[in-house]
Amino acid sequence: MGTLCRFALLTLLAVAPATWAASPEQVPTVHGLSLYGEPGLPAGFTSFPYVNPNAPKGGSLTRAVPVSFNSTNPFIITGSAAAGIDYLGQSYLYDSLMVSDPAEIFSAYGLLASGIRLDPQRRWMEFDLDPRARFHDGEPVTAEDVVFTFNLLVEKGAPFFRGYYADVTSVRAEGPLTVHFDFAENNSPELPLILGQLPVLPAHYWKDRDFSRPTLEIPVGSGPYRIERLDPGRQIVYRRDPDYWARDLPVNRGRFNIDRLIFDTYLDDSVALEAFRAGNIDLRAEMTASNWATGYQGPAMERGLIGQLVVATHNPAPLQAFVPNLRRAQFQDPRVRRAIGLAYDFEWQNRNLFYSQYRRTRGMFDGSEMEATGLPEGEELALLEPLRDQLPPEVFEEPLPIEEPSDLRERLRQALALLEEAGYRVENDRMVDAQGRSLSFEILLWDGRMQRMVLPYVRNLRRIGIDARVRVVDPSQYQVRISQHDYDMIIGSFAQSSSPGNEQREFWTSDYADRPQSRNTAGIRNPAIDQLVESLIRADSRESLDAHARALDRALRWNFYLVPQYHNPGARIAYWRKLAFPLPFPDYGLDLDAWWVDSQRASRVEAAQDDQQP
Known part of the structure; x- marks a missing residue:
């Protein structure tokens, strides 16, 4: 819970x-x-x-x-x-x-x-x-x-x-x-x-x-x-x-x-x-x-x-992230989602804006026994194996944490390669698809203070041709738009405890993708994720709960549904x-x-x- x-x-x-x-x-x-x-x-x-x-x-x-x-x-x-x-x-x-x-x-x-x-x-x-x-x-x-x-x-x-x-x-x-x-x-x-x-x-x-x-x-x-x-x-x-x-x-x-x-x-x-x-x-x-x-x-x-x-x-680190709205067409391809994540430069941000006070958040249960690391094994692997055809191959083939170059230029080069794989090209400094439509999205905020953190991310996205913009609205309008899922990207938070349970349904499962004011703000619809959540909820021991949480963490991270940001110790x-x-x-x-x-x-x-x- x-x-x-x-x-x-x-x-x-x-x-x-x-x-x-x-x-x-x-x-x-x-x-x-x-x-x-x-x-x-x-x-x-x-x-x-x-x-x-x-x-x-x-x-x-x-x-x-x-x-x-x-x-x-x-x-x-x-x-x-x-x-x-x-x-x-x-x-x-x-x-x-x-x-x-x-x-x-x-x-x-x-x-x-x-x-x-x-x-x-x-x-x-x-x-x-x-x-x-x-x-x-x-x-x-x-x-x-x-x-x-x-x-x-x-x-x-x-x-x-x-x-x-x-x-x-x-x-x-x-x-x-x-x-x-x-x-x-x-x-x-x-x-x-x-x-x-x-x-x-x-x-x-x-x-x-x-x-x-x-x-x-x-x-x-x-x-x-x-x-x-x-x-x-x-x-x-x-x-x-x-x-x-x-x-x-x-x-x-x-x-x-x-x-x-x-x-x-x-x-x-x-x-x-x-x-x-x-x-x-x-x-x-x-x-x-x-x-x-x-x-x-x-x-x-x-x-x-x-x-x-x-x-x-001793709880898992708070999860704050950029949340792309999968109800929007531009975020359907996981390669696009991975590319926009590579443009986020936490290390620069922490040094220049945050007095080096923060730590990078990597996953859903960061800093706990429920955090997925390395390759899946034991009960975690047994939970994932029946879902192999529904999950990205990296779930089974590449260890966590996901290796990202420390150099921003190299990360942006990787992002460009991923976008090219996804069918995009650069035309007149704009990232466009096969029909010439620009890859663009708006980051919706209710707190103007967050612009200080978001604008460097926007600049990095623009360096690879993505037309990213920021809009700040008053809190009341923001709440209405969130309730109606009327946004391209927001900054979301997902409070995690040491005993995740029923609330994971509302965070990640298909049943909540279109419910007004649900906490599945990303709009995730994935039968494999649904099954992993239901299995986690019914874990019958502490050891089993940890294994279930690691399986869910791994599946979510390799789908790149979020761009995790940072947390305070x-x-x-x-x-x-x-x-x-x-x-x-x-x-x-x-x-x-x-x-x-x-x-x-x-x-x-x-x-x-x-x-x-x-």
């Missing part, structure tokens, strides 16, 4: 013969699940191991978001949802059935669910809801709410949900506080944890409302915060709920410590940086290398009021030192909800900020 999918699927402790059909009465009730074994924390644990369980409460935290919003419903494809109301897992507004522990690679524990039962053959599972669970209006959270939510998301939610829950064949309430899910045969091993991520919505609130339309009503949730104020397009403010029903549960102890969470919209990142330097923003994830190197210098940094962190995790966080955090950080995620405001530090910071005001 992805970033949005941090859990790894959790299997039950005992394995029974395939012929035995267990009943719920025969299956033990457990407090948590873990993929391929037992969860790391025992029943009765008091808190996640990385938190400060005695962290003080209070204070405020202001962050900037780069996109405006016009809805408080994040579960549909229309509208732009406000920050803090997430799809999956624990959000500020909605509780989920379970919550992951970012200190473990494959574990999750009950939140709304006080008990979990999983059939040893994974044909069904049940959740017992905590009888104390309440929505913000005081109504109890019931099994009917879970059933209602599941059906609502599948029937009227974004296409993502239908694929994510595709192996659930039925859901029903088994009494007021028990919900039962049945699974398809040969379902994904991670399916139980995927269901654990289900955000539960109140049926009594939504049953008479149109779920398919954006709304700016303040919805009823059950989570640790309530929406205090809503200024559409500009700001959303959350207030910590002192009566939150789950505030003392082990999964929440030491978390959600800050009283007010403020998300301000800044469409211009340079303005957001200045707002941070002025103290109007408290915490900032820095995405620009030059800003990280030079943008935080000044009196506040010299006085020790601003801190900078680079937080690494860790997340770059700048913060005002009124904020405190527990150390060490968890291995598989940065949990900002475990941070708190130190009141003494906050007083010093506020006094210093007052001193620097004109």
Whole structure:
């Protein structure tokens, strides 16, 4: 599963013969699940191991978001949802059935669910809801709410949900506080944890409302915060709920410590940086290398009021790439796709633009055991062999990583040779096909800052006669065009976790090539890729999952569907030192909800900020 999918699927402790059909009465009730074994924390644990369980409460935290919003419903494809109301897992507004522990690679524990039962053959599972669970209006959270939510998301939610829950064949309430899910045969091993991520919505609130339309009503949730104020397009403010029903549960102890969470919209990142330097923003994830190197210098940094962190995790490197739209004719030939990739000069870019802070990304699971290297062998080869006729011969004949000359001129010579093989020729400094049509495409951006990185790539493409152009549109127009697949090339990102699963369908498979707002932004339609994804989802051991991921990685890379760019060794966080955090950080995620405001530090910071005001 992805970033949005941090859990790894959790299997039950005992394995029974395939012929035995267990009943719920025969299956033990457990407090948590873990993929391929037992969860790391025992029943009765008091808190996640990385938190400060005695962290003080209070204070405020202001962050900037780069996109405006016009809805408080994040579960549909229309509208732009406000920050803090997430799809999956624990959000500020909605509780989920379970919550992951970012200190473990494959574990999750009950939140709304006080008990979990999983059939040893994974044909069904049940959740017992905590009888104390309440929505913000005081109504109890019931099994009917879970059933209602599941059906609502599948029937009227974004296409993502239908694929994510595709192996659930039925859901029903088994009494007021028990919900039962049945699974398809040969379902994904991670399916139980995927269901654990289900955000539960109140049926009594939504049953008479149109779920398919954006709304700016303040919805009823059950989570640790309530929406205090809503200024559409500009700001959303959350207030910590002192009566939150789950505030003392082990999964929440030491978390959600800050009283007010403020998300301000800044469409211009340079303005957001200045707002941070002025103290109007408290915490900032820095995405620009030059800003990280030079943008935080000044009196506040010299006085020790601003801190900078680079937080690494053990997850695969984030995958950011140029994404050609295969729905366009000019990108159908893999030789053309390989040629445009050769024009990307990461080494020059890193030296001249990025202060040598980045590393080149090569594949889908860079820097992990799931990354394909060398030639395929063992289980990976066994997975690829039946698909030999549907895959490029290089999959079996040439090792990874793909060797590329360090010299740009030589890479461009190779690109020209590939384009000539594909039927193109240079005519009047233009690359044209047999009919004299120019090879051209537009790179669509929503953030003008990215032009600095994209324009050198455009210049290299033009050196080999490709008419490449850049267009920057406002974020709202960009979202509409992405939803409608109306672009030649974009910069896309594909969040990968240490446990890839169902989300890979939406990234790479044919079923999602033409669905509005799907994450198959490349428009990939390849039966071999489809089969490798489905096989990966059903991998039944850690070793097998790694082999499946390597096979998928290899097949995708030799088809040249993406031009991978670069990644940072860790997340770059700048913060005002009124904020405190527990150390060490968890291995598989940065949990900002475990941070708190130190009141003494906050007083010093506020006094210093007052001193620097004109």
